[in-house]
Amino acid sequence: MTRIDFYKLAELRLDARDRFAVRLAAKAFREGHRTVLLVEDGDAAERLDALLWDEPHVFLPHARVGSADAPRVPVTLGTAEEIRACEETGSVVHDLLVNLALALPERFAAFDRVAEVLCEDEAVLAAGREHYRFYRERGYPLHYHDLGAGPDA
Secondary structure (H helix, E strand, C coil): CEEEEECCCCCCCHHHHHHHHHHHHHHHHHHCEEEEEECCCCHHHHHHHHHHHHCCCCCCCCCCCCCHHHHHHEEEEEEEEHHHHHHHHCCCCCCCEECCCCCCCHHHHHHCCEEEECCCHHHHHHHHHHHHHHHHHHCEEEEEEECCCCCCC
């Protein structure tokens, strides 16, 4: 059964989610896993693509979902529509899905793990609450990581 991890960042800025997603992808890459980064739209994909090129500690081979390079790289990124189109051909085979979109990811159960990355933005928190309820009601194993909690939290 798919494991669901919620990562709650203490920051308000949405770009903190992108930076954290890149760190998750880098960790998964080092451990030999393949990652899909699900983004809201094309602009978000471009921003994340730029961050993936700038990861200081590791080169992250990556491509947009649906590109010719996508089947050969360990990290792909795209919108729900792009991923849906490629899943129909069977070309999206990865271990980890990192959700940076507000919508619940389609076909999330096809992944071993799903990471829902939250920040203090109200729209992101509201979507995260809905996602948590959805997964919990269906019995998925849920893990919550509060990355902003201090030592007394």
